[in-house]
Amino acid sequence: MKIHMKAALVTVILLLSTLTIAQDLTDPMLYRKDFKDISGKNTVSITSYEKNGKHFVYAGGVGNVDVFQIDAEGILTPVSNHELYKQKGPARGMVANHINGTDFLFIANKYGNVIETFKIEDNGSLKQVALVEDTSETHLGVAITLQVVHMKNASYLFIGGLEETPGLSSFKIHDNGELTHVQSIKDTDELHTDGIIGMFIHEVKGKTYLYTSGFQDNGVSSFRINEDGTFKNVNNIDDNTTDRYLTGAYPVTGATIGDNHYVVVGHRHHKYYEQNGFIKNTDFYYHGDGVSVFKVNRKGALVPHFVLKDDETTKLQGQTRIEVVSVTEDSAIFAVGTRDDASIQLLRLDAEGQLSPLNYLETGFPIYYGLRALEIDGKNLLVAGSMSFELNKVASYEIAPKIEREGKMLRHIVNLKYTEDATEKQVDEAVQTFLNLKNTIPEIVDIEWGKNDSTEGHSDGFTHTFVITFNDEHGREKYLFHKTHLNLVKKVGPIIGGVLVTDFWTDKE
Incomplete structure (x- = not known):
């Protein structure tokens, strides 16, 4: 009886795995x-x-x-x-x-x-x-x-x-x-x-x-x-x-x-x-x-x-x-x-x-x-x-x-750390270049930024955070492959010591 039950269970598992293929x-x-x-x-x-x-x-x-x-x-x-x-x-x-x-x-x-x-x-x-x-x-x-x-x-x-x-x-x-x-x-x-x-x-x-x-x-x-x-x-x-x-x-x-x-x-x-x-x-x-x-x-x-x-x-x-x-x-x-x-x-x-x-x-x-x-x-x-x-x-x-995202907006979080040899002037210019993206990419609804102020000891060396808001996924794609963004990556890339990017959807305000 146990053997038959085990065989039946295997059959069900195989059937379910087959059904999830398409x-x-x-x-x-x-x-x-x-x-x-x-x-x-x-x-x-x-x-x-x-x-x-x-x-x-x-x-x-x-x-x-x-x-x-x-x-x-x-x-x-x-x-x-x-x-x-x-x-x-x-x-x-x-x-x-x-x-x-x-x-x-x-x-x-x-x-x-x-x-x-x-x-x-x-x-x-x-x-x-x-x-x-x-x-x-x-x-x-x-x-x-x-x-x-x-x-x-x-x-x-x-x-x-x-x-x-x-x-x-x-x-x-x-x-x-x-x-x-x-x-x-x-x-x-x-x-x-x-x-x-x-x-x-x-x-x-x-x-x-x-x-x-x-x-x-x-x-x-x-x-x-x-x-x-x-x-x-x-x-x-x-x-x-x-x-x-x-x-x-x-x-x-x-x-x-x-x-x-x-x-x-x-x-x-x-x-x-x-x-x-x-x-x-x-x-x-x-x-x-x-x-x-x-x-x-x-x-x-x-x-x-x-x-x-x-x-x-x-x-x-x-x-x-x-x-x-x-x-x-x-x-x-x-x-x-x-x-x-x-x-x-x-x-x-x-x-x-x-x-x-x-x-x-x-x-x-x-x-x-x-x-x-x-x-x-x-x-x-x-x-x-x-x-x-x-x-x-x-x-x-x-x-x-399709994932239903009516009434939602997209937050794009970029955490950066800079190389040890990056000067204060270079970092300031990099920040301003990032903020200027809003002037050339109309799909960006808003950009917020700030320096890390956490004291928990889990920041892994990241010092700057940028929060970019889009109305939909189309805006994120246009931003990512926009000429201005690509140029920014090339320009500030040499002084970037690390990047952590996360995105999430939230209700529109």
Whole structure:
């Protein structure tokens, strides 16, 4: 009897542990977990890969590619950093995949006009094993986007970008990571392959289809991929001035919910760009920002289905990356990174293909393609970076049930101790610099400060305390990554002997 009871108890424990694996994302919110410096100058592409039970994050931009290990709590640990071909870059369209026993990271070296193949070592670091340069027959110049496609007998890498002679190319991936050209098609007035910044694949009734966004030619295209890596156009959807939002078509992703295949497309409208010659067609019309949903029919063609328009309750201006957070039998959750709203907006796609907004977090920095979703031990995480040359960091977030904070305000407590060789003048200047943050960061409601006056003997040498008040978590994020705050950290860092930071929520006064 005791044995049966013990077995039953073990069964219950196992069942409960299984039930806690998946988080309840009925009303999800983003919570920052960590941030780390990068060796590169900015971040315009992020991907991740699991190897031997460890999860690695790859962040690239101008400069080196940084490698981090990330755990289920979202803590980032630096592993290594790696130079690109000719020290060019920026690294764009990074994708990691398993090819016949070997793990590879493929990188589009945007201004190096090459595609680089790196082998992923056991510790997550990289070793370059192959490189293919652009030719007159291919479209690798200013490459932006890569997509690995697995067919029955081989795998292929599809490549697109912002080349002067734009188009779409496919390459066969060999077991050693080398690439050989299969097919290229030049852009036409019908195709949307001028400025491919997003690609996604669906399998429909055993056939594989690729979907591309045309940033310069304002639309989306679909292609049928054959077993030998060749491909053929299926259909094309143009922008219009009424119910479509495809000017500056940018990120492309999708989900299969039940029997329905959906493609989700974002855009960064051309109005957000300086008219200095980069935008080819300046005769554009702006009627708002929106995220578009297309339904895939049985022939793999795209059919316009739904649009979620941006309004005063959402943060969808300048969509540059859309990541799939989770997919269930009746819905999918997406994270939209924006450059002009400098936010991450969560959206839900239901089984009928309708998008609805969830919560958002103002990150405090513009996101330019650098956003990645991953799941570790049942926890949904995001890693984001910024195109800004001033930030030089990547940040991690957990997507978890929203904590109700209506009527609350946030206190941010910073305790400092200074080095023994810091002069009184230096300390006074550091204090004033800290107080001046209120003049440049409008999200700061108030700053209080004072010198430690405790006589209990538990201050651990901390001498100065600053209490900063924010109305919400958005204010804290904007403060943390604000240029003035980052400059303060650099300026006073040499005389700081220790830092202790704590935050808490309290009722609004």
